[in-house]
Structure formats: C-alpha cells, structure tokens
Amino acid sequence: MQMLDDYLNNSQIHWDDFYSNREEKVPFFENKPDENLVSYLAKGLLKDGNALELGCGPGRNAIYLADNHFHVDAVDLSEESLKWAAERAIKRNLKINFINQNLFKLHIKESHYDLVYDSGCFHHIAPHRRADYIHLVKESLKPGGYFAITCFVENGPLGGSDISDWEVYRVKSLQGGLGFTADKLKRIFHDFDCIEIRKMKNVHEDELVFGVDGILTAIFQKRA
Structure with missing residues (x-):
C-alpha cells in the first residue's frame, strides 16, 4: 500500500497550500453545511x-453536526x-474533536459512530485504498448506523475524471479527483444498504446551505 501511495504521491494535491489562502474563491470555503446533510436531519433520517x-x-x-x-x-x-475549522468552532462555542491524521493511520473507536460523513474526500482516494476506506467505515459504524458521502459526478462541471482504475496507475494521477455514477457507488459500497443517491441541489449563494452542480450525494446504512 505504501509503495502505491508513494508512486502516486507527486500527483496529489498539497492540502496545506490549498487551504492557506482563505480568501480564495472556493465554493466550499463558505461556512455552510451540505444541503443533503441538512435534508437528512430535516427528514428525521439522522x-x-x-x-x-x-x-x-x-x-x-x-x-x-455539533450544533x-x-x-x-x-x-x-x-x-x-x-x-x-477550530477557529470557526470556537466562535460558535462548539466542542469538536479535530484530528490531524491520515485516514489510513487513524485509530478509530470500533462500532462507536451513528454517522460517518465524507464531503469530498472519497474522490481523492486512490483505487488501491478503497478496501481500507470501506473497512474504516464499516468498523467505525454501529450496526444500523449511516454512512453519507458527496463526490464528483463523472465528467461533471467540477471535473470528475472517468478514467479506469488501471488508467490511474498508468498516468500516475487521479486527474484532480475521480468521478462516480450512482451505479459505481452502489457497486463499491455493496456491503451497505443504499438509502438514497441523487445529485446535489444547486442552491443560491444567499441560502444557508451549500449546494452546487457536479456533485453526487449518497447515504447508506450499515446492516445490523
């Protein structure tokens, strides 16, 4: 795994540099929750x-979520x-346990969580790490717990490369992030029950939630 991580390393985004300019016009820098996440709570699902x-x-x-x-x-x-993130939480007087760690070196609490949420991380996970990712989600969730995700739509307006898993290693790149379809997500997360898969709603910037074109949202449930 480490060998393949290193093989792709030069093509990966340097996230500290990415977040260092807070004035950059990046849509998800806005302090608003994903519209799909808000909908799950509004419907009583979570x-x-x-x-x-x-x-x-x-x-x-x-x-x-803390709020x-x-x-x-x-x-x-x-x-x-x-x-x-910590500065934002302090301003809201919210207690959140922020952890600076690689997902695949994370020590999780087994069967502890009611919800595992991923907003835009999975499409930056290389194919050889997917089994580890799925294991992390399964081990951390309680039976009946929920796993929700947002990721790039394949060939969408935000990118979402449609290259094959094999092609990732031939070109040594995720090409800015891999794209997915509903069928691909169902196939990858077939060990979970699929509750809903849909495109994220594009919402006006004045609204209190985040929503843009080119994002696929999904929520799954761990089988009891």
Missing part, C-alpha cells in the same frame, strides 16, 4: 449521536484546514 467526519476541511459540516447535538470527531490530513 438524529443526534456520535459522528465521524472524514476529510472535514475547514469544518463547515462538523460545525453543523445539532452530535458528538463529532473530525479528521483531516491538512493542519492548515484544521486551524481554520
């Missing part, structure tokens, strides 16, 4: 409990993003 966010960035979804009575562990590889 309630309070323990939540693990994978690749939390500057903390917008972790903050929303809705979740106990949140939020993980990111970028120290710079977590500094920003």
Whole structure:
C-alpha cells in the first residue's frame, strides 16, 4: 500500500497550500453545511449521536453536526484546514474533536459512530485504498448506523475524471479527483444498504446551505 501511495504521491494535491489562502474563491470555503446533510436531519433520517467526519476541511459540516447535538470527531490530513475549522468552532462555542491524521493511520473507536460523513474526500482516494476506506467505515459504524458521502459526478462541471482504475496507475494521477455514477457507488459500497443517491441541489449563494452542480450525494446504512 505504501509503495502505491508513494508512486502516486507527486500527483496529489498539497492540502496545506490549498487551504492557506482563505480568501480564495472556493465554493466550499463558505461556512455552510451540505444541503443533503441538512435534508437528512430535516427528514428525521439522522438524529443526534456520535459522528465521524472524514476529510472535514475547514469544518463547515462538523460545525453543523455539533450544533445539532452530535458528538463529532473530525479528521483531516491538512493542519492548515484544521486551524481554520477550530477557529470557526470556537466562535460558535462548539466542542469538536479535530484530528490531524491520515485516514489510513487513524485509530478509530470500533462500532462507536451513528454517522460517518465524507464531503469530498472519497474522490481523492486512490483505487488501491478503497478496501481500507470501506473497512474504516464499516468498523467505525454501529450496526444500523449511516454512512453519507458527496463526490464528483463523472465528467461533471467540477471535473470528475472517468478514467479506469488501471488508467490511474498508468498516468500516475487521479486527474484532480475521480468521478462516480450512482451505479459505481452502489457497486463499491455493496456491503451497505443504499438509502438514497441523487445529485446535489444547486442552491443560491444567499441560502444557508451549500449546494452546487457536479456533485453526487449518497447515504447508506450499515446492516445490523
């Protein structure tokens, strides 16, 4: 695994550099939760409990979950993003456990979480790490717990490369992030029950939630 990580390393995004300019016009820098996540709580699908966010960035979804009575562990590889997230949480007087760690070196609490949430991390995971990723989600969730994800639509307006898994290693690149379809997500996460897969709603920038074209949203449930 480490050999393949190193093989692709030069093509990976340097996340500390990415988050260092907070004035950059990046849509998901806005401190707003994903519209799909908000919808899950509004419909009563998710309630309070323990939540693990994978690749939390500057903390917008972790903050929303904490503000809705979740106990949140939020993980990111970028120290710079977590500094920003912690500042935001302090301003809201919210307690969130931010963890600066590689997902695949993370020591998780087994069967501890009611929700595992991933907003834009999975499409940066190389194919050889998917089995580890699925294992992490399965081990961390309680039976009946939920796993929700947002990722690039294949060949969407935000990118979403449609290259094959084999091609990733031939060109030594994820090409900015891999794209997915509903069928691909169902196939990859076939060990879970699929509750919903849909495109993210494109919402106006004045609204209190985040939503743009080119993102696929999905929520799955761990079988009891």
